[in-house]
Amino acid sequence: MENKIEKTIELNAPVARVWRALTDYREFGEWFRVALEGPFVPGQPARGHITWPGYEHVVWQAIVQKMEPESLFSFAWHPYAVDPSVDYSSEPPTLVEFRLEPIPTGTRLTLTESGFENVPAHRRAEAFRMNDGGWTQQMKNIEIHVAPKT
Amino acid sequence: MSRQKHKPSAHRRPASALLFAALGDKTRLALVARLCSGQPASIAQLTAGSRITRQAVTKHLRVLQHAGIVRGVHAGREHRFALDPNSIEEMQLYLDRVSRQWDQALARLKVFVEE
Numbered sequence: 471m472e473n474k475i476e477k478t479i480e481l482n483a484p485v486a487r488v489w490r491a492l493t494d495y496r497e498f499g500e501w502f503r504v505a506l507e508g509p510f511v512p513g514q515p516a517r518g519h520i521t522w523p524g525y526e527h528v529v530w531q532a533i534v535q536k537m538e539p540e541s542l543f544s545f546a547w548h549p550y551a552v553d554p555s556v557d558y559s560s561e562p563p564t565l566v567e568f569r570l571e572p573i574p575t576g577t578r579l580t581l582t583e584s585g586f587e588n589v590p591a592h593r594r595a596e597a598f599r600m601n602d603g604g605w606t607q608q609m610k611n612i613e614i615h616v617a618p619k620t
Numbered sequence: 621m622s623r624q625k626h627k628p629s630a631h632r633r634p635a636s637a638l639l640f641a642a643l644g645d646k647t648r649l650a651l652v653a654r655l656c657s658g659q660p661a662s663i664a665q666l667t668a669g670s671r672i673t674r675q676a677v678t679k680h681l682r683v684l685q686h687a688g689i690v691r692g693v694h695a696g697r698e699h700r701f702a703l704d705p706n707s708i709e710e711m712q713l714y715l716d717r718v719s720r721q722w723d724q725a726l727a728r729l730k731v732f733v734e735e
Contacts, residue, residue: 473711473715475715475718475719475722477719477722477723477726479726479729479730481729481730481733481734482734483733483734487733488729488733491729491732491733492729497732500732501725501728501729501731501732502725502728502729503728549718549721550717550718579726579729581722581726583718583722586711586714586715586718587711589714592658594711594714
């Protein structure tokens, strides 16, 4: 089986706009819900705090891999690394890649996350625990928050 | 992986169908979440503190067991249930969780760049 996630989405915005939303750390933080400490730099760690209500204590961390302007942005991280008492840095990360492509209506964005086969089984379980701990409700809150105001 | 026999493609389809059926239920997802600590739990433990009957828990566990997500373990005379951490199905469940997270994040990105 392929231990990889791939998603494609078409955005009605120019590639330059999408690139900024992905790679400007403040803009990234807006939609990703994380308060980052500083700009993304290839080869450097990016750190911040999750801004989901109830998860503000959780440190968000990634190592920026590639930043090829308006084409590819990638980082390595530990998905669901939400236990503050665990040092995840010694565990194999997954790789997240955003690829941008101009289309007549704007931008085609392809997201891939790979390397899940290396995530230890007991870590995978965290994805469910977190969901059980109210993550679903937080998702709903966000949906309400981002929905167009009437 | 302990479930090598499920690797050939001919066996994949029924496994996926079973998984799909196993997941289409809130109670079963809650049971999976409860078993995520890694500690095997008895039916009595899984029933305690919930409004679900013992019979219903037994039924749901059987579905999860059939889908290869949960396995039975014997602890003395007691029968307990645990997640099968090496199952392909468990990995698929996990990917499904992460995948849904991305759906949400990309939906927010879409709103963010199009507004």
